[in-house]
Amino acid sequence: MDEHLESNRALWDEWxxxxxxxxxxxxxxxxxxxxxxxxxxxxxxGPVGGKTLLHLQCHxxxxxxxxxxxxxxxxxxxxxxxxVELATGLAAELGLDASFIRSDLYELxxxxxxxxxxxxxxxxxxxxxxxxxxxxxxVAHFVRPGGFLYVTEAHPILWAYExxxxxxxxxxxxxxxxxxxxxxxxxxxxxxxxxxKEYSWxxxxxxxxxxxxxxxxxxxFLHEWPxxxxxxxxxxxxxxRWSMPGQLDGTMPLMYxxxxxxxx
Ligand SMILES: C[S@@+](CC[C@H](N)C(=O)[O-])C[C@H]1O[C@@H](n2cnc3c(N)ncnc32)[C@H](O)[C@@H]1O
Numbered sequence: 001m002d003e004h005l006e007s008n009r010a011l012w013d014e015w016x017x018x019x020x021x022x023x024x025x026x027x028x029x030x031x032x033x034x035x036x037x038x039x040x041x042x043x044x045x046g047p048v049g050g051k052t053l054l055h056l057q058c059h060x061x062x063x064x065x066x067x068x069x070x071x072x073x074x075x076x077x078x079x080x081x082x083x084v085e086l087a088t089g090l091a092a093e094l095g096l097d098a099s100f101i102r103s104d105l106y107e108l109x110x111x112x113x114x115x116x117x118x119x120x121x122x123x124x125x126x127x128x129x130x131x132x133x134x135x136x137x138x139v140a141h142f143v144r145p146g147g148f149l150y151v152t153e154a155h156p157i158l159w160a161y162e163x164x165x166x167x168x169x170x171x172x173x174x175x176x177x178x179x180x181x182x183x184x185x186x187x188x189x190x191x192x193x194x195x196x197k198e199y200s201w202x203x204x205x206x207x208x209x210x211x212x213x214x215x216x217x218x219x220x221f222l223h224e225w226p227x228x229x230x231x232x233x234x235x236x237x238x239x240x241r242w243s244m245p246g247q248l249d250g251t252m253p254l255m256y257x258x259x260x261x262x263x264x
Contacts, residue, residue, distance in 0.1 A: 075116070222257075
C-alpha cells in the first residue's frame, strides 16, 4: 500500500474511535432501533430482505447494520482495523446478520470470495481512493449477474470547492493527492488526533460512469441532488439536509446516486 494510503489508514483508525462516540453518528440512538440510511436511498435500492449486500468502505458499520435491520445479509469491508473491530462488536451486540472484513478496497478480491445481489457504497467513500477504474473492476467482480451496484455520494463538483466556496481543488482525477491538515475529525473537530494529514482524490462524474461501463456494468440511473447530508460552511440547513443558500438553492448538484446492473 502506498504511503498516502498507509497514512489514511492510521487516520481512519483514530477517526473510527472518535466517530463512534460522536453526536453526529448517534450510535446510542441507533442501538435503540431505527436506521441511519436516507429515505431516498432506501427507496432507490428497493427491498433488501434476504438479499446479500456487500458494503464497501463500511466504516464502523452503522450504515451496514441499518441494511441488516432491513433484512439484508450484510458483509462490510474497510481497511481500518479499528473500524472493523467496532463494526463486528456492534453486530454481535445487536444480534444482526452482518460480518466484517478488514481489507484495502483494491485488494478485496484476494480476501473475499463470492458474488452479491447488491454492492453498496456511500457518503465520503470514493474520495479516499486514488484510482476509479480499478475500483470499478472490484465492484464488477463482486456484483452477481443480475445484481447491482448502488452508490450515493458527494458530487465531485462539491469536492472541488474550498470551505469558503472558492474553486480550489481538481474536479477530474489527479495523480498527487489533495493533502489537508487534520483538525480533529469531521464528526468531532475538537478531538485529539495524531495523524497530521488527510490525503484525498477527486474523480469526475464522467470518469466514474465511464469506469463502470468499461467494467461491464449498465447504468440504470444517475440522479444528481441539490442537497448534501452534512454541514459545510457555505450551505444552509433545510429539512435536515444542507443545500445552497437563498436564491442559489437548487442551482448546482451537491450529491448524486447511481444504480448500475451486471447483465444476467
Ligand atoms: C466516511 S467513511 C464512509 C462510510 C459511511 N458512509 C459513513 O459515513 O460511516 C469512509 C471509509 O472508507 C474507508 N477507506 C478509506 N480508504 C480505504 C481503502 N483504500 N480501502 C478500504 N477502505 C477504505 C475508511 O476507513 C472509512 O471507514
